[in-house]
Amino acid sequence: MKKQFTLSLVALLMAGLFSACAQKKEEPREPAKALNVIYFIGDGTALPQVYAGMLATRQEMVFPKFPYIGVVDTHSSSNDITDSAAGGTALSSDHKTKNAMVGMNPDTIPVKTLLEVFHEQGKETGLVVTSYITHATPACFYAKVPHRRQYEDIALQLAEADNINLAIGGGRKHFNQRKDSVDLIQRMENELGWKVYDTLADIDVTCKKYAVLANDDHMPKAADRGDFLPRAVKTALKTLDSAENGFFLMVEGSQIDFACHANDSAWMVDELVDFSYAIQVALDYAEEHGNTLVVVTADHETGGLTMPDKQGKYTNVSFCYSTGSHTCLPVMVYAYGPGAEQFTGWMQNTAIKGKILNACGLENVGDGLPENDGKRFKAVKANLDTKPEK
Numbered sequence: 001m002k003k004q005f006t007l008s009l010v011a012l013l014m015a016g017l018f019s020a021c022a023q024k025k026e027e028p029r030e031p032a033k034a035l036n037v038i039y040f041i042g043d044g045t046a047l048p049q050v051y052a053g054m055l056a057t058r059q060e061m062v063f064p065k066f067p068y069i070g071v072v073d074t075h076s077s078s079n080d081i082t083d084s085a086a087g088g089t090a091l092s093s094d095h096k097t098k099n100a101m102v103g104m105n106p107d108t109i110p111v112k113t114l115l116e117v118f119h120e121q122g123k124e125t126g127l128v129v130t131s132y133i134t135h136a137t138p139a140c141f142y143a144k145v146p147h148r149r150q151y152e153d154i155a156l157q158l159a160e161a162d163n164i165n166l167a168i169g170g171g172r173k174h175f176n177q178r179k180d181s182v183d184l185i186q187r188m189e190n191e192l193g194w195k196v197y198d199t200l201a202d203i204d205v206t207c208k209k210y211a212v213l214a215n216d217d218h219m220p221k222a223a224d225r226g227d228f229l230p231r232a233v234k235t236a237l238k239t240l241d242s243a244e245n246g247f248f249l250m251v252e253g254s255q256i257d258f259a260c261h262a263n264d265s266a267w268m269v270d271e272l273v274d275f276s277y278a279i280q281v282a283l284d285y286a287e288e289h290g291n292t293l294v295v296v297t298a299d300h301e302t303g304g305l306t307m308p309d310k311q312g313k314y315t316n317v318s319f320c321y322s323t324g325s326h327t328c329l330p331v332m333v334y335a336y337g338p339g340a341e342q343f344t345g346w347m348q349n350t351a352i353k354g355k356i357l358n359a360c361g362l363e364n365v366g367d368g369l370p371e372n373d374g375k376r377f378k379a380v381k382a383n384l385d386t387k388p389e390k
């Protein structure tokens with residue numbers, strides 16, 4: 001009797017197990033797709049800058065929280081060391097191009113950017129930066145010019161863009177102190193459908209097309225501009241949250257690069273902390289909504305930053321810069337949300353656009369221009385028997 005009872009218990013358990021399996025088979029779960037994308041670019045921000053920020057503040061900040069982290073090769077089509085224009089074009093469009101070129105391939109043919117694809121898909125779009133809004137990185141998402149210093153042309157292309165819902169940053173002088181004497185701000189408001197503000201205060205977040213040109217020049221340094229960047233991200237998310245088909249928001253921590261060009265560690269750390277707070281705003285939003293992919297990466301490293309103990313005693317870490325310019329050090333990519341698992345391993349900067357589109361269930365059909373997979377090194381098999389020649 002006891003044996004029979006045990007057997008029937010086993011049979012019961014097995015039946016339960018099978019029905020659980022069968023149930024699972026009936027409802028195959030599609031991997032979740034991202035509706036919204038928040039894309040952070042830390043200009044000049046590779047692993048040394050992130051770790052310097054962590055060391056200086058003795059805080060982890062936001063970076064170790066990301067479940068998926070990869071490595072990104074940043075070289076341009078013309079140089080081992082990229083500038084922000086070629087770097088931004090690769091990150092926005094999946095085309096390597098020549099240094100200084102914005103939104104164009106090496107033959108000066110306009111390339112299609114993430115912002116443009118998402119607008120065509122009915123998503124709302126936004127840009128938030130702490131540099132000029134006309135600076136190379138944001139420009140690479142909406143402008144097409146052969147040289148990044150064509151600021152007034154870039155400002156005109158921003159003003160006339162019909163695919164941008166909000167743009168927040170500095171660089172007001174490129175709109176209202178122009179060589180052609182055109183008051184672009186007036187044109188934007190009177191003819192082109194924008195509401196233009198000069199501060200984040202009192203913004204009508206229900207407005208579907210606005211620019212905040214918060215300074216004539218770049219925004220002030222982090223120490224002087226307060227919480228402008230995290231607040232701008234919060235404001236942008238309040239506006240974009242009502243987008244029916246989702247949104248695409250690009251946010252640049254622009255001045256980490258400036259601080260590293262100046263080899264100014266205190267400034268760099270301030271910018272890093274500010275950038276981290278801004279990313280946290282996005283992560284909080286993504287955690288709450290579940291349908292939002294957050295990707296954080298960089299266009300290149302700046303400063304050749306390293307952290308030795310100059311006495312070689314492993315105790316007194318100092319921040320040392322090997323250049324006042326950019327380097328070819330790879331950068332990191334951090335991802336959270338639906339589709340984030342694609343952002344691991346070693347990749348070219350041109351791979352990120354396709355991965356973001358894929359996370360949203362969109363095929364990266366390309367723009368008909370010749371592909372440049374960006375590979376620069378030949379794959380070789382290691383020959384461990386070979387001794388180096390003397």
Ligand SMILES: [Zn+2]
Nearest residue numbers: 044084257302
């Ligand atoms: Zn730079």
